Amino acid sequence: MSLQAREDGSYTLRQNVGGLATAIGPYHRSHKDSLWIGWSGIDPQKYSEKELDRIRQAYRESRCIPIFLSKEELNGYYAGFSNNTLWPLFHDFSHEAVFRQEDWEMYRKVNMRFAQVVEPLIRKGDTIWIQDYHLMLLPKMLRERYPDASIGWFLHVPFPSAEIFRSLPWSREILEGVLGANLIGFHTVDFSASFLASLHRLLPELPVNRDGVVEMPDGHRAAIDAFPIGIDYNLYRRTAHSSLARAMRRGIDEVCGKSPRHRYRTSVTAEGVAANEAAASDANWWSHYMKEDIPESTLAKQAASSVGSRSNKVIVSVDRLDYTKGLPERLQAFGRMLDKYPEWVGHVTYYLLATPSREVVESYQRLKAQVDQLVGEINGRYSLLAWTPIHYITRSLSIKPVCGIYTAGDVALVTPLRDGMNLVAKEYLACHDGRDGTLVLSDMCGAADELTDAFIVNPYDIDMVCEALHNALEITPEESKRRNIRMQARLKVRTAANWCTSFLDSLRQVSAPGMTDRRLRMDHHNAIVRQWDGAHRRLILCDYDGTLTPLVRRPERAKPTQALRRLLTQVGSNPDVDFLLVSGRSHQIMQDWFGDLPVGLIAEHGAWNRNLPGSDSDEWQRAKGLPDSDTWQKVIRPIMDESATRVPNSFVESKSDAVAWHYRMSDAQVADHERQDLLRRLRGVVVGLGLMIMENSKVVEVTPVATSKGQAILPFVNSGDYDFMMALGDDDTDETMFAVMPDKGWTIKVGPGQTKARLRVNDPTAVTLLLADLGAGVTHDSNEPVASHGFRDDHTVVDEAHARLTDDK
Numbered sequence: 001m002s003l004q005a006r007e008d009g010s011y012t013l014r015q016n017v018g019g020l021a022t023a024i025g026p027y028h029r030s031h032k033d034s035l036w037i038g039w040s041g042i043d044p045q046k047y048s049e050k051e052l053d054r055i056r057q058a059y060r061e062s063r064c065i066p067i068f069l070s071k072e073e074l075n076g077y078y079a080g081f082s083n084n085t086l087w088p089l090f091h092d093f094s095h096e097a098v099f100r101q102e103d104w105e106m107y108r109k110v111n112m113r114f115a116q117v118v119e120p121l122i123r124k125g126d127t128i129w130i131q132d133y134h135l136m137l138l139p140k141m142l143r144e145r146y147p148d149a150s151i152g153w154f155l156h157v158p159f160p161s162a163e164i165f166r167s168l169p170w171s172r173e174i175l176e177g178v179l180g181a182n183l184i185g186f187h188t189v190d191f192s193a194s195f196l197a198s199l200h201r202l203l204p205e206l207p208v209n210r211d212g213v214v215e216m217p218d219g220h221r222a223a224i225d226a227f228p229i230g231i232d233y234n235l236y237r238r239t240a241h242s243s244l245a246r247a248m249r250r251g252i253d254e255v256c257g258k259s260p261r262h263r264y265r266t267s268v269t270a271e272g273v274a275a276n277e278a279a280a281s282d283a284n285w286w287s288h289y290m291k292e293d294i295p296e297s298t299l300a301k302q303a304a305s306s307v308g309s310r311s312n313k314v315i316v317s318v319d320r321l322d323y324t325k326g327l328p329e330r331l332q333a334f335g336r337m338l339d340k341y342p343e344w345v346g347h348v349t350y351y352l353l354a355t356p357s358r359e360v361v362e363s364y365q366r367l368k369a370q371v372d373q374l375v376g377e378i379n380g381r382y383s384l385l386a387w388t389p390i391h392y393i394t395r396s397l398s399i400k401p402v403c404g405i406y407t408a409g410d411v412a413l414v415t416p417l418r419d420g421m422n423l424v425a426k427e428y429l430a431c432h433d434g435r436d437g438t439l440v441l442s443d444m445c446g447a448a449d450e451l452t453d454a455f456i457v458n459p460y461d462i463d464m465v466c467e468a469l470h471n472a473l474e475i476t477p478e479e480s481k482r483r484n485i486r487m488q489a490r491l492k493v494r495t496a497a498n499w500c501t502s503f504l505d506s507l508r509q510v511s512a513p514g515m516t517d518r519r520l521r522m523d524h525h526n527a528i529v530r531q532w533d534g535a536h537r538r539l540i541l542c543d544y545d546g547t548l549t550p551l552v553r554r555p556e557r558a559k560p561t562q563a564l565r566r567l568l569t570q571v572g573s574n575p576d577v578d579f580l581l582v583s584g585r586s587h588q589i590m591q592d593w594f595g596d597l598p599v600g601l602i603a604e605h606g607a608w609n610r611n612l613p614g615s616d617s618d619e620w621q622r623a624k625g626l627p628d629s630d631t632w633q634k635v636i637r638p639i640m641d642e643s644a645t646r647v648p649n650s651f652v653e654s655k656s657d658a659v660a661w662h663y664r665m666s667d668a669q670v671a672d673h674e675r676q677d678l679l680r681r682l683r684g685v686v687v688g689l690g691l692m693i694m695e696n697s698k699v700v701e702v703t704p705v706a707t708s709k710g711q712a713i714l715p716f717v718n719s720g721d722y723d724f725m726m727a728l729g730d731d732d733t734d735e736t737m738f739a740v741m742p743d744k745g746w747t748i749k750v751g752p753g754q755t756k757a758r759l760r761v762n763d764p765t766a767v768t769l770l771l772a773d774l775g776a777g778v779t780h781d782s783n784e785p786v787a788s789h790g791f792r793d794d795h796t797v798v799d800e801a802h803a804r805l806t807d808d809k
């Protein structure tokens with residue numbers, strides 16, 4: 001928000017267009033119970049008390065609470081610790097980082113000030129979302145005041161490697177500060193991993209489970225996850241069509257000799273140069289474009305006088321003048337391209353918008369001087385009389401002219417040396433919706449994880465950037481459009497508003513009371529062990545992925561560990577135990593991973609089995625009456641392949657009697673969009689082929705009708721042979737097992753979600769602990785915690801479970 005004085009002495013607020021403001025602003029406006037607390041952006045010493053009251057009032061009208069900071073506080077907290085210590089360190093510029101005790105103290109003091117302002121405003125059940133590296137101590141400060149609060153914290157910049165982070169003298173305090181939150185968010189999984197690595201290194205005493213959830217000594221849990229921020233796609237797409245942006249584009253086309261009328265301007269011949277000079281005089285309106293007060297209609301009229309046509313090329317970039325943005329390296333790459341490919345001299349113009357920032361900081365002054373010098377050198381070296389290679393703009397422009405520059409760019413050169421996300425890359429693509437326009441993008445920013453169809457470069461590699469730039473300029477419009485469509489599809493779904501709601505939804509989920517209560521109900525555990533000990537014949541029906549082993553990104557990486565194989569061998573070798581592994585996995589994989597263990601195997605959701613109780617054959621058996629797999633896979637596989645082509649990082653897995661489309665590694669929203677479409681396409685064909693669709697953990701699978709784990713275990717469950725039965729599973733396919741289990745059997749759901757199971761545990765570790773105890777006959781004192789991942793009551797089953805325990809005693 002920025003403050004504007006009205007003529008009557010009152011103040012009004014204007015919504016900023018920055019990434020965070022556009023992401024959170026709409027949510028704030030549409031939720032009347034939301035409060036936005038932040039630095040006011042003004043020096044209170046310059047205002048009288050009366051004026052400050054009016055300013056507070058203006059903020060209050062927008063449900064904002066301003067915090068006023070003195071010059072001294074701002075110097076130590078903002079310019080000092082935030083921007084001179086954390087900023088360079090987090091962007092891998094540790095040589096620029098300044099470690100000053102007095103800045104740290106001011107940082108702590110200002111974080112405390114935020115806590116004091118927030119404190120009286122908090123009501124029970126409120127959600128508090130803290131933004132960025134300026135407030136890393138605040139989560140803990142608020143947690144101490146409100147142990148049950150739901151607190152989220154999001155980092156908008158990168159999180160550095162543990163090696164860099166630990167050089168910060170106050171690194172432990174910072175980590176502890178952040179860990180006051182229930183949900184800690186980053187732009188990418190790499191940044192989350194770096195944060196976890198720092199935790200392991202600096203706070204090794206804290207237990208972190210495999211899902212990245214930290215168990216804090218005060219009893220709350222801190223989950224760590226990635227939430228890549230998006231843009232307001234429609235805002236940029238719309239603004240690109242505004243009359244000012246269109247005029248800007250035409251103006252730039254004209255100045256760069258892209259319109260036929262002035263194409264001769266860029267000729268490198270002597271005649272061309274003379275003509276250029278003549279033509280330049282009638283284009284002096286251009287010098288006005290920076291003046292945003294010129295009516296749009298005037299600009300549009302002037303621009304409309306030239307006829308658009310494309311011949312020469314324009315490169316654009318839009319940045320804050322910051323050392324993390326890689327401007328000198330980028331300029332060197334541009335200069336090298338003109339050197340190496342002289343055919344571009346006179347034919348490519350670079351619009352470099354670099355808005356000065358943090359001008360009081362010495363490193364920023366040095367950078368400005370360096371960029372000025374490089375621009376001067378390149379322009380001096382290559383300029384023709386009426387062609388200047390670089391148009392260097394060091395003013396701050398509002399969204400319309402910026403979109404004008406984006407739309408004019410045949411190529412956007414976005415090469416930060418380090419960046420949390422980089423929204424410029426996304427904004428550029430939104431402005432090129434339905435058009436060509438090529439992105440050269442640094443692999444050192446979060447956006448590179450998503451915009452995989454860009455020309456991805458190492459921004460430090462000047463030759464690589466030079467080549468990519470040349471190739472991007474040469475690309476055909478068709479190829480450029482083809483790449484853009486894929487990236488734009490993703491950006492349209494993963495918007496700023498979506499980022500906001502998905503973070504808040506996750507925060508709600510992880511801080512729900514059930515999550516913090518998930519500790520250790522050893523009475524359930526002991527009841528199971530006691531019944532096991534008293535039984536004569538026991539049946540265990542156990543799912544594999546997500547139940548015995550955590551879900552991982554690639555299915556082939558879920559191979560059992562030696563420890564798990566030993567455990568299964570131990571339990572399965574007991575002659576009074578029938579241990580059946582009941583999985584959706586292909587029978588070939590089941591054979592490879594478990595074929596040599598003393599356990600029965602049910603594979604492909606029941607289509608295949610081997611070594612089941614009562615069977616006298618050691619061979620794999622295929623269920624009877626299944627349709628011919630080769631025939632139906634010819635129809636289903638291409639349909640699924642289509643989805644795999646459309647969604648990056650998704651793939652199709654073929655089994656003997658099933659085909660599955662996996663999307664765990666893909667962008668969640670893009671995949672979900674495609675998932676719905678795939679389901680629609682499949683629904684049209686499966687019935688006629690005797691097939692059905694199963695939805696599982698990040699997978700859509702097609703299998704023969706009536707194949708289910710429940711169906712497969714039914715003969716054993718109904719045999720009357722067992723006086724102890726237990727089924728364990730984590731997903732919907734396992735619900736079919738729970739559904740056929742008798743009342744006296746134990747059913748255990750692993751992880752969250754709706755279930756028919758009577759008990760629930762948090763994760764596979766709890767399952768392996770239980771199996772180990774069953775093997776060894778171990779019980780525990782009722783209230784003694786055995787591990788951080790024990791049983792917990794599910795709200796829906798708790799009473800039932802208690803009744804059950806009483807019966808057992």
Ligand SMILES: O=P(O)(O)OC[C@H]1O[C@H](O[C@H]2O[C@H](CO)[C@@H](O)[C@H](O)[C@H]2O)[C@H](O)[C@@H](O)[C@@H]1O
Nearest residue numbers: 544545551552553554555558583584664697699
């Ligand atoms: O019945 P299950 O033993 O739970 O097997 C179900 C599916 O497991 C595999 O996929 C799942 O686990 C993968 C590894 O953790 C994970 O990457 C994937 O997202 C999950 O869906 C297997 O690939 C499928 O064939 C099984 O149907």
